[in-house]
Amino acid sequence: MNKNELVSQVADKTELSRQQATSAVDAVFDALQTALGKGDDIRLVGFGTFSVSHRAASKGRNPSTGAEVNIPARNVPRFAPGKSLKDAVNKAGK
Known part of the structure; x- marks a missing residue:
């Protein structure tokens, strides 16, 4: 959708x-x-919770060249589904 x-x-x-x-x-x-x-959490009872998680800086590799690349720290959105949403998804799949 x-x-x-x-x-x-x-x-x-x-x-x-x-x-x-x-x-x-x-x-x-x-x-x-x-x-x-x-940085607030959003809790929608029965649907799920949206939150912000901090991802620490890390090192990665460029797959083409193999060169080491610094990946900066950043905040990323997260979603954790609620029980009602999980149940609805599982019912729909049957």
């Missing part, structure tokens, strides 16, 4: 116009990005 398909489903389920659904989806994504950018 891509963003357009998500917007279409939100519009259908909420009886919002496509433009209103696009605004709603964009607002949710913006709120998630803003909170994660501040």
Whole structure:
């Protein structure tokens, strides 16, 4: 599913116009990005938890040349699915 398909489903389920659904989806994504950018966790009960994890600096190798490359430290987003989401995924696969 891509963003357009998500917007279409939100519009259908909420009886919002496509433009209103696009605004709603964009607002949710913006709120998630803003909170994660501040380092906050986002806990959506039953769905999952979005968090920020720090990845330490490390050394890697360029596969083409074999030269050693420094990989800088950075923050990365993480998602841990909740029980309800895991159960829904497992039911859908059966």
